[in-house]
Structures are given as C-alpha cells and as structure tokens.
Amino acid sequence: MGGNLAAAIEAEVAQLARRLTDPGERECLRCYLIRMISEFGCDGTHRWTTRWRDLRAPRARGLVQRMQRRGGCCCDCEVIFNVFPDYPETREVLPCAGVSRAGSAVPCDLRSLRRSA
Numbered sequence: 048m049g050g051n052l053a054a055a056i057e058a059e060v061a062q063l064a065r066r067l068t069d070p071g072e073r074e075c076l077r078c079y080l081i082r083m084i085s086e087f088g089c090d091g092t093h094r095w096t097t098r099w100r101d102l103r104a105p106r107a108r109g110l111v112q113r114m115q116r117r118g119g120c121c122c123d124c125e126v127i128f129n130v131f132p133d134y135p136e137t138r139e140v141l142p143c144a145g146v147s148r149a150g151s152a153v154p155c156d157l158r159s160l161r162r163s164a
C-alpha cells in the first residue's frame with residue numbers, strides 16, 4: 048500500500064471517528080454520554096463530558112467540576128449513574144429527545160418522546 052493511500056485512509060478514519068463522537072446539535076449531555084459509553088466505553092476520565100462541553104457549551108468552564116460535585120467524581124459513567132440516575136430502563140440507547148437550548152446540560156425529557164411515539 049502506498050504511503051499516500053494509507054495516509055488518506057487514516058485521515059478518513061479519523062474524520063469518521065470525529066463524526067461518530069460529535070454530540071448532536073440538540074443532544075443533551077446525558078444522552079451523549081450514554082451513547083458514547085455504550086459505543087466506546089469509559090476510559091476512567093471525563094473525556095466525553097469534556098468533549099460535549101468543548102463542542103456544545105465551550106463557555107461552561109465549570110461543567111466538569113459541577114458534575115464532579117454532583118457525584119460524577121472520577122469519570123463519565125459515574126456522571127451517568129450519579130448525576131442522571133433516572134434514565135429509563137432499556138436495553139437500547141434511546142435517541143435524545145433534544146433540549147430546547149443547544150448546549151444545555153439539563154437532560155432532555157425522554158418520557159415525552161415515548162408518549163408521542
């Protein structure tokens with residue numbers, strides 16, 4: 048395989064990975080974390096919380112600390128378990144119902160989604 052082709056493929060894979068890990072325009076932090084952790088797992092840090100913050104709420108500098116104070120002390124899955132414990136029981140990842148204000152860390156209302164479905 049030529050070096051150029053390998054580099055091109057590598058760039059494409061990197062771009063695809065970025066797209067897969069981008070939070071949706073109206074995706075709330077909770078749904079984003081659940082989606083990322085079910086796809087890619089938790090690496091023991093707040094990498095997904097930080098990524099959501101950087102892309103959706105870049106001015107919310109204290110977001111990670113806020114999540115830590117609310118019980119998500121060490122990593123993203125703790126944020127889900129302790130900060131957003133009321134996720135509906137389901138074996139699948141539910142699509143985010145969307146937040147009214149992009150970048151809001153308030154979780155969307157998944158029940159309203161289900162009622163209308």
Ligand SMILES: [Zn+2]
Pocket residue numbers: 089090091092122123124125
């Ligand atoms: Zn974790």
Ligand SMILES: [Zn+2]
Pocket residue numbers: 074075076077078079142143144145154155156
């Ligand atoms: Zn959501």
